[in-house]
Amino acid sequence: MSKYMNLKEKSYEIIKHNIINLIYRPGEYLEEKKLSSSLEVSRTPMREALSRLEDEGWVNIYPRKGIYVAKIDETLINNVFEARKTLEISSLKLTAGRLPQMKLELLKEKFADLTVDDPKKLEIIDDEFHNMIISFYDNFFLKKATVNIMEHAKRIKMFSLDRKVKEVILKSKEEHIILIDLLLEEKIEEAEQLLYEHLERAQRYYLKILVV
Template sequence: MKNILAGKLENYKPLREIVFETLREAIITGQLKAGERLMEVQLAEEMGVSRTPVREAIRKLELEGFVVMIPRKGAYVADISTKDIADVFEIRAALEALAAALACERITEEELEELERLLVRVAECVEKNDLETLIQVDTQFHDVLYRASRNDRLVQIINNLREQIQRFRTTSLATPGRMRETLEEHKALVEAIAARNVELAQRLAQEHIENAENRMLEAIREEMRARQGESS
């Protein structure tokens, strides 16, 4: 935990915000696992800060759904159910469609060129089967689309939803054939936006998120069945 915090203390954000972002990153990346108890004293010692910013960070993480508070027991990393994931994706699909529609009307030529460059990088990742880099490039791709919507509040809401299920992203993209499907879906979406075809862009953006959801839930259910088989 201290390693994550190191280097971030030099920026100009308030300490409570740095601690919050550090803990959230640890949850998203799986360093803090679902069901793990968050001990204020221990976390404060590991991070070299007082308990106050840790306590504030845990409260904020609870509001965002990353942490659950259990009476008389304390704070625990939230264990997201398949129903939670489906709910998040349902909302995100609608918002992604909205972002794509707005991007059709507001995107700049420079942003379109940036999307084209990112498509080339996605293709390289697919050919190399480089999942880790693909996740990073995919994030950049969607960030450009969100920015092109010119709606800061929409971007904020989508990013919050995306972060809640970020820890399962690898599960989705790692399913057989999903990396190449993602590339083809991205290409089609960029073509629709470049053509300023609002209706098509909306449909493709929604389908892209729905496909990612289906792959993710399928992989999670398969993993659950495997665990049940091991325990029987």
């Protein structure tokens, strides 16, 4: 990979990481010159990185106004969770007889050991579980789309991390344990239904946070 491509990729990855982890806040103005200076990247690779970030929904670029981090709003949450419900449940249909039981048992133990005082740990294990489900896609285009969707979902979760109440953490923990038991028993149709309900509840929860 050329030095130019490395600089463009470096800019893209660092800015996206900062957006997902809320170092750059939703709606924040990003000055291109300052970004280039802080990342030690020239104008052209920086602009190409920002164009890619706009294509993937991370920033909005307005002529003569500037670059702004995409907001977390009702449209984004609904779009992300509608996509997740479609992709994750479709992927679950492919998992029958293929899910590694040892991995499932380990994840079950991790969920069981969770306490209500550690929402960040819940999100880490939650990501591990859902990424395992979608890993069964043997399709380049679906995998690429799914990575983008799950990264946007991670930003939404980070946005709510300090607002998670104990009841929500306990409910999520309980649902994941039941879901894993269904998968261990290869009750895929029941698992699909519970996964759909789980994602629906999460969608409603994040929408509620917007108005609190």
